């Protein structure tokens with residue numbers, strides 16, 4: 001019998017090696033490598049050759065979709081759960097993973113699917129209490145409590161479940177595998193076993209997994225390559241908005257998001273999230289601008305805010321919430337160099353409302369104008385939005401799907417929008433203010449700078 005081989009797995013990204021290194025060369029995190037004993041089973045000599053079928057002979061009648069009826073969840077999944085697939089829902093503790101999967105379990109069970117729910121994180125009593133809060137206490141979901149994976153799969157198979165939910169994959173152990181429950185070895189073995197079982201039985205499986213910032217406990221990242229669909233559930237600590245994002249989807253698009261609101265009675269799908277991301281906007285306040293970002297196939301109007309206060313520090317503070325820090329630094333540099341707006345003596349804070357994390361560079365122009373507004377302490381016109389990417393040269397670059405963004409802004413009562421000059425401007429009722437550069441855009445909006453400001457600035 002061969003000796004078990006040692007290997008090291010990065011708990012942050014899943015990179016593997018046979019020799020220990022202090023820093024993962026793949027994701028550049030420090031001290032994330034954990035030792036894993038490879039389980040080596042005695043190899044039996046090969047007996048029969050594997051089967052092969054012609055590609056054209058494989059039944060290809062499309063996948064069976066189990067629609068949950070929770071609109072935003074179905075949207076992110078690409079039209080519902082797929083039979084024999086494994087979905088991983090990752091997120092920080094407390095974001096609402098258990099709430100989401102319990103609501104999904106109930107919705108599926110009510111549609112006639114046989115649904116089992118393994119509660120590893122909580123006792124069945126606690127799950128029952130949550131269900132009461134959600135108004136689901138009479139739900140036909142079968143609860144299981146176990147810390148061992150095999151008995152759960154056996155029960156699920158015996159009951160002929162269509163859907164099995166494991167909350168969470170970090171709380172179940174696989175027999176015969178070394179390492180603590182939730183550690184890298186157990187986690188990958190458990191997920192691999194679940195995937196093989198799902199394919200063999202045709203059951204759809206949803207796993208939840210905590211993301212831990214420290215990196216000392218193996219997280220869902222380790223499982224991304226094993227499962228079919230990876231969804232991350234995000235939100236802010238203070239805000240009630242939750243965004244479900246697909247990081248991987250073998251059966252749908254990965255740029256789709258689902259928006260939910262956490263209420264006193266569970267998560268509510270928000271099909272038209274504008275009221276969340278524009279809610280409470282004070283048009284009289286300086287530093288507030290409206291952007292339109294694309295999230296998957298959907299345009300979303302969102303308020304971006306900036307605050308600039310004189311700094312007492314040698315190196316003024318830059319704080320970005322919901323926006324990449326590098327993006328803020330870039331825009332401040334461009335504004336200083338290309339538009340004559342110097343925030344060098346100010347502490348600058350930027351954020352998005354409702355906790356939406358913006359990745360779309362089309363929000364650059366709105367953000368830049370919010371910063372200019374904050375530095376000048378002068379509000380932007382209440383009915384104005386801005387859409388455009390800002391280049392290092394100060395140029396305002398065209399963005400994809402301008403027409404759909406403008407239509408959404410118009411629907412929400414915006415009347416004017418600063419847009420990239422020279423782009424194809426779709427017809428619509430919005431008054432468009434084409435700007436070639438950020439300087440030009442600032443002039444159009446604040447009209448301040450020397451007389452006759454209509455020309456393109458540089």
Ligand code: TYD
Nearest residue numbers: 093094095096097098099262263264265266
């Ligand atoms: P939970 O689903 O337990 O999060 P996770 O499984 O990701 O750790 O959600 C926990 C939070 O959600 C908790 O702070 C309470 C809040 N919550 C509500 O606001 N409303 C509700 O109806 C429920 C069930 C939870």
Ligand code: MG
Nearest residue numbers: 097098099121
């Ligand atoms: Mg939970």
